[in-house]
Amino acid sequence: MASPAPPIHHLSTCTVKPSPLPPKHCHLTPWDLAMFSAHYIQKGLLFANLPPSLSTNQIIDHLKSSLSTALLHFYPLAGRFVTEEAYDENQKVTGIFWSIDCNGEGAEFIHAIADKITVSDVLSPSDDVPSFIRSFFPLDSAINHDGHTQPLLAVQLTELSDGIFIGCSFNHAIGDGTSYWNFFNTWAQIARTKGVAPLSRPPVHNSWFIVGYDTAPIKLPFSHPDDLLERFSPPPLREKIFHFSVQSIAQLKAKANQECSTNSISSFPALAALVWRSITRTRNVPADQKASCRLSDQNRARLSPPLSPDYFGNSIYAIIATTTVGDLLNHDLGWAAWLLNRTVADHNDCTIRGRLREWMARPMVYQLTGFDRFSVMMGSSPRFDVYGCDFEWGKAVAARSGSANKFDGKVTSYLGWEGPGSVDLEVCLVPESMSALESDEEFRSVVCPSLELEVLVRANNRYS
Structure with missing residues (x-):
């Protein structure tokens, strides 16, 4: 059964921003809008026995610097959702529009420590996935609509006694698993090459028109987000x-x-x-x-x-x-x-x-x-x-x-x-x-x- 949760302490939280970008407003597709009631994507990687020459502070500084560069390419992740209302002639709300204000407000970066947890504790190959792993991810229980006030990307580096875990919470209304792992791999490439090499898979934005639709915003026929959102809690699993x-x-x-x-x-x-x-x-x-x-x-x-x-x-x-x-x-x-x-x-x-x-x-x-x-x-x-x-x-x-x-x-x-x-x-x-x-x-x-x-x-x- 699931292990009891050892203590995990947050040591610092900061905002990582890209270099200043021209203001952009990104409209969302039906595939994006349909995700607003789901949770963020939460996926992460466990690394063991990092080079002894690197201190944790050096690792964190390098991750922040490379993340800032990655956000230049994946600029929607540094923005926030905005809602606009549509009105009839009597000023009655007839619908809402959801979009991304790509304002460069930034992603969240958390440094946490769990020095009672080992790499082998995380792996637990013959046991259930330990319950403490959920604490390796920020924005737990957040739904994608929360990206109006919460960051669209939050990263947590958790120090273990003999390794680190990098967990990302990535707003699912911004992208799917393909987009998520392209971002994660691109971030890693920028960190690995010091940002010098051309990106192996630069993201492609604004190609929705290929499907046969223009880029006009889509009006949702609801007067308030509460009409279509829910917060789901599963039974014990x-x-x-x-x-x-x-x-x-x-x-x-x-x-x-x-x-x-x-x-x-x-x-x-x-x-x-x-x-x-x-x-x-x-x-x-x-x-x-x-x-x-x-x-x-x-x-x-x-x-x-x-x-x-x-x-x-x-x-x-x-x-x-x-x-x-x-x-x-x-x-x-x-x-x-x-x-x-x-x-x-x-x-x-x-x-x-x-x-x-x-x-x-x-x-x-x-x-x-x-x-x-x-x-x-x-x-x-x-x-x-x-x-x-x-x-x-x-x-x-x-x-x-x-x-x-x-x-x-x-x-x-x-x-x-x-x-x-x-x-x-x-x-x-x-x-x-x-x-x-x-x-x-x-x-x-x-x-x-x-x-x-x-x-x-x-x-x-x-x-x-």
């Missing part, structure tokens, strides 16, 4: 990391394809099918109950013409495969993987534009309370270059997330430490379901022992 090696993923993919007599099922639908079946089995619900698996899929490459892969903003949809519990569990893994594979294939330019038209006709924001408790949500992606974030200290030991956007059935996917082909899944379930999942025969047959302790040994040798 267990969170655990499960590791899937390159070999286990390859074997799972081969099994799914063999059972369907095809070779078109890719790795992730096969893994998602395993998770969907295994979690559904833990819930002991009737065979005629509908059960869904939602996959967070980005739209950039699926549009025609495509958005740039470096488009900075949101461009994702949750795509949904639905069947009955009986069909899901009575058929084999390949059947479920094929269903998910077809769902992904059907997510194309026509489908995306259809969903945009529906949203424009009836604007809404996503509500976490509306998640179906019989379903599974696969978020994030093992394609994100998590371990490319090298601040000149070498590869991170592990990635972890805060408490944001978690609920029963939420599964977050990370690239495994081994590299492409390996996957780490962070699974969030109510306690009784997690206990059943740990004993599920089909699931256990694919999960591998965690590599993180071996990784830690390698990190220990880096500067010895």
